[in-house]
Amino acid sequence: MVTIRTVTWVDAPVERCFRLATSVSFLLASAKSGNVKIVSGGKSGFLEQGDTVTWRGRMFGVGRIHSSHIEIVRPFHYLREVMVAGGFKLYEHERHFAAMDDGTRIKDEVRFSAYLGPLGRLIEKAMLRRRLTALLTWRNEALKEVAESDAWKQFLEGDSEAPATNPQEQNRRSRSEVEMKSHFIAH
16 A cells, blocks of 8 residues: 655635635646546535545546545545545545644645555556656645635635526636636646
8 A cells, every 4th residue: 555645835724725625616627637527426516525426537548437435524624535436446535624823734645555466566656656646736736726816716605506597607617617727737
């Protein structure tokens, strides 16, 4: 089993950071690949304890499906998700959010192991660790950038669970999400 630990400092309130981390629209908009989609569960609003979400995307050029169960949610402090189906033998992700004097500290711990016995352990060390660390860093940088700017408002203000009924508002939201995806893909 491989463990990845990261710490991210965000100059924004802990509640904002936590809510972004559970916002389905933010998670989709900040995915490194524009091809990530939710195929079942949690298609809007915020992820909650007990939710199971199935994601479809590409890794190493191959289509993948990954289902995660949101096992524990302690608002504004802790999230734990575990893989229930996917390409890993084991995948667990814990996120700790701590309010600090002038911002938020986010500690991530991901534990995973690959199938294929000794060959899987070689793959874990040779490429999976590096790839998952890069994806986790990417996602945390996206959260940091959005939380520290006014961009967080498009994901958290108002009733984000209800779709916009005004066509102009819906178009504005769609353009903002596309612009954000384009920005993160360009960097």
